[in-house]
Amino acid sequence: MTGPAMIIVGSGEAGGCAAVALRDAGWSGPITLYGEERHGPYERPPLSKELLTDTGLPQARPSAETGRFDELGIDHRPNSRVSSIDPLRKEISLQSGEKAGYEKLLLATGARARLMDVPGSEYALTLRSFEDAWALRHLFGAGGHAIIIGGGFIGLELASSAVKLGGRVTLLESRERLLSRAVPAELAERIRQEHIARGVRFHFGAAVSRIERRAVELDNGERIAGDTVICGIGAAPETALAKAAGLVVENGIVTDARLRTSDPSIYACGDCAASVHPQFGDEPMRFESWQVAREQGALAGRNMAGASEEQCIVPWFWSQQYDLHLQIAGLPDFGNSSVERPLSDESVLKFYLDGSGRLVGAAALGNLADLARDMRVAQMLIARKATPDPSALAATERRLKTLLAA
Numbered sequence: 001m002t003g004p005a006m007i008i009v010g011s012g013e014a015g016g017c018a019a020v021a022l023r024d025a026g027w028s029g030p031i032t033l034y035g036e037e038r039h040g041p042y043e044r045p046p047l048s049k050e051l052l053t054d055t056g057l058p059q060a061r062p063s064a065e066t067g068r069f070d071e072l073g074i075d076h077r078p079n080s081r082v083s084s085i086d087p088l089r090k091e092i093s094l095q096s097g098e099k100a101g102y103e104k105l106l107l108a109t110g111a112r113a114r115l116m117d118v119p120g121s122e123y124a125l126t127l128r129s130f131e132d133a134w135a136l137r138h139l140f141g142a143g144g145h146a147i148i149i150g151g152g153f154i155g156l157e158l159a160s161s162a163v164k165l166g167g168r169v170t171l172l173e174s175r176e177r178l179l180s181r182a183v184p185a186e187l188a189e190r191i192r193q194e195h196i197a198r199g200v201r202f203h204f205g206a207a208v209s210r211i212e213r214r215a216v217e218l219d220n221g222e223r224i225a226g227d228t229v230i231c232g233i234g235a236a237p238e239t240a241l242a243k244a245a246g247l248v249v250e251n252g253i254v255t256d257a258r259l260r261t262s263d264p265s266i267y268a269c270g271d272c273a274a275s276v277h278p279q280f281g282d283e284p285m286r287f288e289s290w291q292v293a294r295e296q297g298a299l300a301g302r303n304m305a306g307a308s309e310e311q312c313i314v315p316w317f318w319s320q321q322y323d324l325h326l327q328i329a330g331l332p333d334f335g336n337s338s339v340e341r342p343l344s345d346e347s348v349l350k351f352y353l354d355g356s357g358r359l360v361g362a363a364a365l366g367n368l369a370d371l372a373r374d375m376r377v378a379q380m381l382i383a384r385k386a387t388p389d390p391s392a393l394a395a396t397e398r399r400l401k402t403l404l405a406a
Contacts, residue, residue, distance in 0.1 A: 004103045006030065006304060017065055019033050022304055026305055037079075039078065041066050045290050051130075083095045084241070104267065105266045106268070111235035112235060118208055151202075160322050182317070198322060211229055214226055242261070246262075252273050255274070274286050275287075314329055326365050328364075348366060349363075349378070353390065358386070
């Protein structure tokens with residue numbers, strides 16, 4: 001058994017950022033980072049986009065922090081599965097039989113792809129890891145027909161990639177529109193029209209009753225055949241370790257605003273965590289975002305090292321589909337009213353304000369060159385809890401940046 005250390009379970013973006021932040025914050029003792037994959041921390045957003053469509057040998061894109069592990073004396077243990085946590089002894093057990101004690105422990109276990117609870121669900125491919133993307137890259141190809149279940153970000157990005165490779169796509173969505181959880185209806189409709197123009201066929205209100213290796217059956221008896229079936233219906237937080245250890249779990253490992261779990265020696269962050277965000281109320285929420293995983297990881301590392309910071313992260317998410325770029329900042333769902341700001345003939349930015357007039361979210365769709373700068377300003381306004389004049393938000397003749405000084 002090794003001596004007490006800072007232990008991080010999960011070597012994704014959140015875990016890697018936490019390890020580096022711990023050292024940068026002054027922790028001089030051992031830091032051990034356990035990960036089940038053979039890779040070090042790598043960026044997952046490219047898995048559904050350029051990693052599938054770029055020519056040449058695909059490679060996992062390492063996170064910036066990975067290159068600092070040796071320099072900072074961070075012990076990264078790939079191919080290592082943690083099997084249990086003993087909070088009373090403050091130690092973890094690995095599947096190999098090894099045990100390790102900790103001073104503090106961070107759970108950055110991420111999430112797993114959801115599967116459908118229907119016969120044959122094991123035949124559907126999913127996308128969560130580099131190996132998943134590698135398998136899909138071999139299956140996507142000119143003339144191939146992919147059946148994609150799920151009209152969220154992953155499903156639509158995979159559809160875009162398949163079409164770019166010359167394939168055909170049929171996309172099944174159980175609800176009546178795309179992106180119903182995260183994207184305003186009018187922007188989601190524009191995205192749908194772009195996919196239709198590229199040849200994607202949609203089935204809305206489609207309830208899948210059975211999955212075969214190369215086909216799906218709907219509850220109305222319709223059978224749709226193709227070459228590949230992919231399930232892209234979201235991700236479920238990896239909470240098994242936390243549950244077995246007696247931590248509070250509700251749609252994620254529950255933490256306070258400082259990312260502490262119900263055990264003060266154990267923290268959680270990233271896709272596995274449901275954390276309190278002071279700017280958006282007292283209810284723990286999951287933020288499934290590359291940017292949030294990184295920022296929460298760094299915050300958890302600093303707090304484990306002795307800081308006492310509450311998260312003030314403005315959630316931010318982006319998606320690229322064909323030539324359309326989508327960005328979302330804050331939580332548009334918390335808005336009671338919206339204001340539209342045209343950015344060009346092809347790009348639009350929408351602001352979302354709550355009942356008090358506070359800006360709580362923004363969503364932009366179009367060309368990246370049109371929207372990147374104003375979305376950055378929107379993030380800053382949300383972080384400042386600004387209550388801008390709606391007419392000023394809509395006034396294209398006024399630079400949005402001037403509202404920061406108001």
